[in-house]
Amino acid sequence: MLNVIEVLRACPLFQGFPDAAIVEAAPHVRVRRFDKNEPVYEKGEPQVWLCVIASGMVRIHSVNAQGQEAMLIVLDQGAWVGDAVFAPGAERVYGATAHTAAEIVELPGDFFRALMARYPEGYPVVLDCISRRLWSAMTLIEEDALRGTLTRIGRRLLFLCDMQRGGQRDATGPVRVALTREHIASMMGMTRQGVHKTLKRFETEGLIELGYGFITVKDEQRLTDFLASSPD
Numbered sequence: 237m238l239n240v241i242e243v244l245r246a247c248p249l250f251q252g253f254p255d256a257a258i259v260e261a262a263p264h265v266r267v268r269r270f271d272k273n274e275p276v277y278e279k280g281e282p283q284v285w286l287c288v289i290a291s292g293m294v295r296i297h298s299v300n301a302q303g304q305e306a307m308l309i310v311l312d313q314g315a316w317v318g319d320a321v322f323a324p325g326a327e328r329v330y331g332a333t334a335h336t337a338a339e340i341v342e343l344p345g346d347f348f349r350a351l352m353a354r355y356p357e358g359y360p361v362v363l364d365c366i367s368r369r370l371w372s373a374m375t376l377i378e379e380d381a382l383r384g385t386l387t388r389i390g391r392r393l394l395f396l397c398d399m400q401r402g403g404q405r406d407a408t409g410p411v412r413v414a415l416t417r418e419h420i421a422s423m424m425g426m427t428r429q430g431v432h433k434t435l436k437r438f439e440t441e442g443l444i445e446l447g448y449g450f451i452t453v454k455d456e457q458r459l460t461d462f463l464a465s466s467p468d
Contacts, residue, residue, distance in 0.1 A: 238339060240262050240265050240267065240341050243341045244261060244262065244265075244341065246314050247314055247316055248314070248361070248365050249286075249288075249316050250361075251361050252357060252361025253355050253357070253358040254355060257351055257355040257358065260351070261351055264343060264344060265341050265343050266341075267290070267339060267340070267341055267342075268339070268340050268342060269337075269338070269340075270292075270339075271337055272334055272335070272337050273334060275332070276294060276317075276331075276332040276334060276340065277331065278331050279327075279328055279331040280328060281328045282327060283318060283320040283321055283325075283327060283345065284321075284345055285318055285342040286316060286342065287318045287332075287340050287341070287342050288314070288341045289311060289312065289313050289316070289339075289340055290313065291313055292313065292336045292339060293311065293338060294311050294317060294335055294338055295308075295309070295310045295332070295333055296309050296310075297331055297332075298330050298331065306423070307422045310414065312414075315400075318345070319369065321345030322349070322366070324345070324346070336414065368398075372395055372398065375395075376391070376392065385426070385430055386466060387466075388424060389420065389435070391463065392420065392423070392424060393438075393451065393453055393459065394453070394456055396415070397413065400413060410453065411456065412450050413450060413451050413453065414449060414450045415449075415450065420435075438459070438462075441462060442454065443459045
């Protein structure tokens with residue numbers, strides 16, 4: 237049986253709250269299970285729930301009028317989706333789909349906002365988590381506009397690592413990202429061939445390992461240093 241208290245406690249968004257707040261939140265959650273490629277929610281739906289990924293992976297995406305999906309990011313266990321619950325009445329800007337079979341713990345947005353009011357010591361961590369996401373998104377926009385392919389793909393891998401670690405700054409060790417070359421090409425609006433060429437260069441430099449359906453970043457700092465020293 238899923239331990240929702242442990243799921244919430246492991247989510248970075250809740251790590252500024254005392255145990256009493258998490259215990260108080262637990263009876264208000266609902267648990268939903270999704271098969272691979274099953275929609276979690278659609279673009280335009282009311283933003284009612286704050287969702288925490290208990291297991292599996294969820295991709296955030298947009299779909300054009302022709303039905304073509306553009307993947308924006310893939311989130312792993314422990315991450316949350318539904319940032320707009322901080323703006324009551326807002327609609328979901330993007331859709332979410334189970335990238336693998338997944339379990340999601342959902343907490344009503346109005347309850348989460350009330351929880352922050354009762355436990356204001358949680359505010360600094362919540363604000364830091366949201367600020368880091370905003371900073372990362374703005375950085376990606378800048379890089380897409382000003383940088384070349386090598387830096388764009390490398391920085392996107394580092395961004396995915398950060399999201400997968402939940403923004404834990406002191407975390408170390410390899411990070412395995414369950415994405416294919418096609419996924420990254422879709423995510424970045426590039427060709428598969430261009431993405432493959434860059435990823436092979438990273439692999440040759442010993443910075444990543446390519447597998448079937450996944451990419452492992454061996455050392456984030458080494459990749460960061462390589463990008464800083466490589467003209468693009």
